[in-house]
Amino acid sequence: MNQAKPVTRIQRRNRETIREAALDVFSQHGFRGATLDQIAQAAGLSKPNLLYYFPSKEAIHGELLSHLMTDWLEPLRALDEAGDPVEEILAYALRKLDMAQELPRESRLFANEIVQGAPRIMDMITGELKELVDEKAKVIRAWSDAGRLASVDPHHLIFSIWATTQHYADFDIQVRGILQTGNTDHFDDARRFLTHLYRSALTPTR
Amino acid sequence: MNQAKPVTRIQRRNRETIREAALDVFSQHGFRGATLDQIAQAAGLSKPNLLYYFPSKEAIHGELLSHLMTDWLEPLRALDEAGDPVEEILAYALRKLDMAQELPRESRLFANEIVQGAPRIMDMITGELKELVDEKAKVIRAWSDAGRLASVDPHHLIFSIWATTQHYADFDIQVRGILQTGNTDHFDDARRFLTHLYRSALTPTR
DNA sequence: GTAGTCGTTGATCATCTGGTCAAATCCATG
DNA sequence: CATGGATTTGACCAGATGATCAACGACTAC
Incomplete structure (x- = not known):
């Protein structure tokens, strides 16, 4: 066979x-x-x-998608329960931003697939991805409960990190069009902004 | 003629x-x-x-895109220099989230266009949109300078609002797949989360 | 160097797709 | 109900597209 x-x-x-x-x-x-x-x-x-x-167009596309998944989930996998909560999440967001800068094609490949209803990767989303997200959401919730992190909805926190970071890859044309810079300097500004955004929102107030 | x-x-x-x-x-x-x-x-x-x-496929698509633009820019236009800074920006974000919930097709139409390099609306981005964003960025910067708003990069703040809100329309399949809810309850959670996120990051610390 | 396998491609196919057209049908108006 | 324009459609066209195949070329092991 x-x-x-x-x-x-x-x-x-x-x-x-x-x-x-x-x-x-x-x-x-x-x-x-x-x-x-x-x-x-x-x-x-x-x-x-x-x-x-x-063997076919679909086969090429499928191979790209499956190869992508491993790299794509790795940063979230690296979120360490033993680390400092705010710094761990911040590091995750910045790592995702790095990937948006260095692997924009992979991000857009994924985005194209999701926007059009994820016909080819729905299994992976409701399976492997959901499992990983739920697991890390539990970690985040525990941090919040322990007062080491502001109390936020873990799932929506993760969604917002995906959104804000991948935006720089997926909507790159729009970002450049508005900032009108040919280079990638704006990633430094993005790093600063996201650091402030998440540090403010996640640092426990008490 | x-x-x-x-x-x-x-x-x-x-x-x-x-x-x-x-x-x-x-x-x-x-x-x-x-x-x-x-x-x-x-x-x-x-x-x-x-x-x-x-007259053609392009004509239908073009009409949809141009009709969309007016509605799409309206919430940002509504950002009022005379209002309370934090509340104005928060209201903008929540208005965008409402639109993601009520007009997901329009959001995805736009997303599809941008992800694929915006071949048909580049003029609009570097023209009308950039002009509006730059104008509102100036307002936000003025608020920050006056100490009425935390000091943040106005452009990246706007990008992050676009990203976090449109994510719920464009990546709807993924969001539902992970939260596994058939209804739209999660928009309430999203509203709470984004309110916390932006209120934390924008409220001046002094 | 040569047999046999691996690698390459021009020609071709069936299907899909945007678009056209002439003929048919519908409908408001007198 | 008759007329003329508005609306609708079956049949068709040209080009694009995914895929096939037989034949040709190149490489490797002996």
Whole structure:
């Protein structure tokens, strides 16, 4: 059933080239908006050659999404119950902001998928992701109950961190259009702002 | 040049039916992912009939986007220099959250457009929108300078409000998947959370 | 170097999609 | 109810798109 695949040098190189090109194209146009011709051209391969390495358009897209998930959940996984509550959450938010800056294509790929109803990753959301979020929400709630963190809804705190950080990747065009800066200086300002925002809201008052 | 169009009852009714159906379809699939057949079926009309009322797919999409803009900018326009700073900004955020709840399709239509590089509304972003944002940013900065508001980067404050509120429309599937509630109760929790978040961060400390 | 497998592609296919058109049907008005 | 414009649609078109395949080219193990 499971054939032993050759996995030659060429295989590895071309499959990686295709993944890279597909990430560019899918993240910019979404699944239906992307075409195999675009991906083939971006990868410098012919269209039939693409389909020699991946059985279908869906297969390429699916591989990108599943590869993405691991990296995507890692920062939240790193939230440490043993650390200082405010600093842990702050570090999480800033780590997510770093990812928005360094991996904007991955963020947009994900955003495209969710905005259009997550037809291909609903299982992962209600399964692995929900499980992780619920677990960390429990940790956050415990911190609040212990008076080490302001009392906030843990789920909505996490949503707001996702929203404020991924916004800089997903809505990058809008952000740049309004700030009219060609470089990425504004990420420093974003870091300062989010630090203030969450430190203010999370530091226990008592 | 500008023909006097009949604008009969039927015209008004069918054009409205088409707009409604197109908003459903475009907001869910994006411009390229949406098809005229889908829109026609959703509107209960034949495809040629659609094109009797609108000259092209782009024309329908364009009309939706331009109609959207007015409503979309209104809450920010309403930010009143003469009001109480913290309450004004809070009211703006909550107004945006209401819109995410009541007009999620419009939010997703906009999100789809921006995520994919805003090919059709870049002018509006760097023009009308930027102008309005810069104007209101000046007001916010003045409030901060007068000690009536915590000192924050006005642009990033506005971005964060957009992000946190529109997230509930654009990523609705994800939010529901994680909270696993079929109803919209979670908007009340979101309102409480955002109120705390922005009140904490914006109330001057002195 | 050569056999045999791996890698590549031009040509082609079936389907989908935006858009057109002529003919048919509906409808308000006299 | 007759007329002329408004509305509707079945049939069709051209181009795009995902996918296939036979044939050709390239690489590796012997």
